[in-house]
Amino acid sequence: MSAPVIRRSPVHEATVTEIADLTPRMRRVTVRSDAMVGVTIRPAQDVELHLREATGRRVKRRYTIRHARPEIGELDLDVLLHGEGAGSRWGATAQPGDVVEFQGPRGKLELRPAAWHLLVGDESALPAVAAITEALPAQERAVAFLEVGDASDELPMAKVDVHWVHRGDAPPGGPELLTAALAAIEPPDDARAYLMGESRAMVALRGVVEAAGIPHDAIFVKGYWNTGRPDRLAGRAPS
Numbered sequence: 001m002s003a004p005v006i007r008r009s010p011v012h013e014a015t016v017t018e019i020a021d022l023t024p025r026m027r028r029v030t031v032r033s034d035a036m037v038g039v040t041i042r043p044a045q046d047v048e049l050h051l052r053e054a055t056g057r058r059v060k061r062r063y064t065i066r067h068a069r070p071e072i073g074e075l076d077l078d079v080l081l082h083g084e085g086a087g088s089r090w091g092a093t094a095q096p097g098d099v100v101e102f103q104g105p106r107g108k109l110e111l112r113p114a115a116w117h118l119l120v121g122d123e124s125a126l127p128a129v130a131a132i133t134e135a136l137p138a139q140e141r142a143v144a145f146l147e148v149g150d151a152s153d154e155l156p157m158a159k160v161d162v163h164w165v166h167r168g169d170a171p172p173g174g175p176e177l178l179t180a181a182l183a184a185i186e187p188p189d190d191a192r193a194y195l196m197g198e199s200r201a202m203v204a205l206r207g208v209v210e211a212a213g214i215p216h217d218a219i220f221v222k223g224y225w226n227t228g229r230p231d232r233l234a235g236r237a238p239s
Ligand SMILES: Cc1cc2nc3c(=O)[nH]c(=O)nc-3n(C[C@H](O)[C@H](O)[C@H](O)COP(=O)(O)OP(=O)(O)OC[C@H]3O[C@@H](n4cnc5c(N)ncnc54)[C@H](O)[C@@H]3O)c2cc1C
Pocket: 046, 061, 062, 063, 064, 065, 077, 078, 079, 080, 081, 082, 083, 084, 085, 086, 087, 088, 089, 107, 123, 124, 125, 127, 128, 172, 222, 223, 224, 225, 226, 227, 228, 229, 230, 231
């Protein structure tokens, strides 16, 4: 019996071309890669960066492609500077000229037509929410409930009614504040939902959204990070 074929997506190289601070905790890192020239990016697709922890251990971290310029192979990645971690550190220290390896684009989110789209998440999902809502047809309505530390974390969002939920001194990653904020939603029959943020919080919020009337199979749930468990994100393994 022959061994199963394991297909890995190719590893590409990108060079950092520009850095911009969007908020005190969100930094845009623009990278350019010949491998991305002519590649069409779907809304909220991401790349998996190959990074190193402070110990030197190799790890992979995923970042949403906020904008793509396929004519020159450029991608904007908006990196939350949340504190410890290889991804956060890369965002805080990246400089033009730095080279980074990555795989992708990847991501399974499909935008299907609906009269009403509900987007729920935390800071790590702001790039995905912005990319999704910008891609929606004009006649489809979008409403977002987004948890951030405070008003300084808020980013401009087009084509969506945003309810910002401020965490203040509460720790990030719990479902409580968004659960309370979602209590008043009244989704129409033709509604879809997208939940992106801390893994266990998003699973808990799926129940809240289902209880409000959005069917199970109309809800997309994606864990973006795990409270206190850096390497246990669904689908993530140390490289
Ligand atoms: C498909 C996908 C797309 C994503 N897109 C983006 C994006 O566009 N921008 C973005 O900033 N993030 C994005 N993320 C989330 C990002 O990959 C994770 O936050 C990742 O854990 C960051 O890695 P790190 O090395 O900085 O921290 P880790 O080494 O993973 O964790 C170190 C510590 O920081 C905590 N931590 C990790 N992430 C956060 C956070 N977001 N908030 C608070 N505490 C945190 C952990 O619980 C742990 O205690 C995306 C994730 C996925 C799966």
